[in-house]
Amino acid sequence: RADVVTIPVVVHVVYASEEENVSREQIDSQIAVLNQDFRKANPDAAKVPSVWRDLADDARIEFRLADTDPSGAATDGIVRRRTTRSSFGDDEAVKFDDRGGSSAWPADRYLNLWVCRLEPWLGYAQFPGGPAETDGVVIGHTAFGTTGTAAEPYNLGRTATHEVGHWLNLRHIWGDDGDGCSGDDFVADTPNQGGPNFGAPAFPHISCGNAPDGDMFMNFMDYTDDRAMFMFTKGQGERMDACLAGPRSSLVA
Ligand code: ARG
Ligand code: ZN
Ligand code: CA
Numbered sequence: 001r002a003d004v005v006t007i008p009v010v011v012h013v014v015y016a017s018e019e020e021n022v023s024r025e026q027i028d029s030q031i032a033v034l035n036q037d038f039r040k041a042n043p044d045a046a047k048v049p050s051v052w053r054d055l056a057d058d059a060r061i062e063f064r065l066a067d068t069d070p071s072g073a074a075t076d077g078i079v080r081r082r083t084t085r086s087s088f089g090d091d092e093a094v095k096f097d098d099r100g101g102s103s104a105w106p107a108d109r110y111l112n113l114w115v116c117r118l119e120p121w122l123g124y125a126q127f128p129g130g131p132a133e134t135d136g137v138v139i140g141h142t143a144f145g146t147t148g149t150a151a152e153p154y155n156l157g158r159t160a161t162h163e164v165g166h167w168l169n170l171r172h173i174w175g176d177d178g179d180g181c182s183g184d185d186f187v188a189d190t191p192n193q194g195g196p197n198f199g200a201p202a203f204p205h206i207s208c209g210n211a212p213d214g215d216m217f218m219n220f221m222d223y224t225d226d227r228a229m230f231m232f233t234k235g236q237g238e239r240m241d242a243c244l245a246g247p248r249s250s251l252v253a
Contacts, residue, residue, distance in 0.1 A: 001060065001241050004039075004105050005252040007111050008066040010184050012102035014094050014116040016086055019149060020141050026066070026148035027078060033157030034063045034144060034164060035233075037220065044230040049203050051213050055218035057237035061168075061244075070105050087117040090124050102135055110252040111167065112136030113160065114241045115144050123159040125166035128247035129197055143160035149179075153199075156226035165218050165221055165232070168240040168248070172196065173221040181208035189235035200253070 009031065015021040036042040040058040048056045065077025085093065085100040090150020094101035094114045106110045113202035116138035118124075143154040150157070161165040179195035194207030201224065204214035217223070219231050221236070232240075244252050 001245070002151050003166075004060045004062055005244060006062045006064055007251055008077070008109065009069075009111045009113055010066050010075075010077055010079060010105045011111065012081065012114045014081050014083050014088070014101050014114060015141075016083050020115075020117050022141055022144060023148050024076075024078070024084075026145040026150065027115075028145075029147045030064055030157050030160055031065060031152075034160060037161040037230075038062065038164075039159070040231075042230055044169070044227070045066075046059055048218065048231050049213070051215065052231070052233075055233045055235075056231045057234045059232055059237045059240055061240065063164075066080035066105075066110055070109070070116065074212050083116075088117045088138070089119060090121060090138075093116075094138055095134050095136070104136060107132040107135035111164070111251070114138045115141050117141055123163040125163040127166060128169050135167075137167050137208050139221065145235065153225035153227065158220065158226040158229050162229075165240075169243040170221050170232075170239060172223075173216060173219045179207075181249055185221070187233065187235040187239055189233045190219065193217075193222075196223035198225075199224055200225050 004198050005140050011027050038059045038061040064117035069075040079102050081102040083100040087096045098102045122143040123139040126135050139160050141149045142151040143159040146157050171185040173185050173190050174193040174195050177183025191210045192208045195213040201217045206214040217224050218230050
């Protein structure tokens, strides 16, 4: 794919308290992080260990708040909805008007991104191929953007980078097999890795016989802290491309 693609985003802010009603500034900070991370324009890309520098990918995907709503009217791409629910889980309620949430815009034309008080997760995503009504990503308001309610160590917008990675069909880098060595992320250029990494590990961290370079724990699809994750690989970029050429092709038409 030669051209950069731009994905229209609708942000649904579902709030019971004013704190949860995140500001436009906080929303813009999140969109800015996505645009850095999916273009290898994040300043911390310079921290990728030299052994993997050539693998670090500019995925050539950009994001902007939608300027047209589903009926064709002008919009700022933000839906704000007051709720009586004090928090949400991963039961999809935040995605429906009649369950205290905000209903999805057509998933073939928008990336739906919900922000709410989410417990106990930082975020969750729907992979391509699922029902349109629940398609998109949900991000907790304390793990959203880089300002306002964003709280350390999840205050650099990487939860959304990770969840949008899933939405574009990326799997966890350790292969979702617990700590085992047989799980696969279906990407050839990511090292085989035991389990998830947390915090900010020191390089190298060896598992599954992957010495000397070890786990690629600075990959956005690991579970490290926001400040410790800063790359997608070219293989992951190819997988996202296949998604945008296949199940999500209507978004880039
Ligand atoms: N799906 C993961 C969770 O909710 C998100 C992990 C995001 N990691 C991060 N450093 N922001 O547990
Ligand atoms: Zn994940
Ligand atoms: Ca594994």
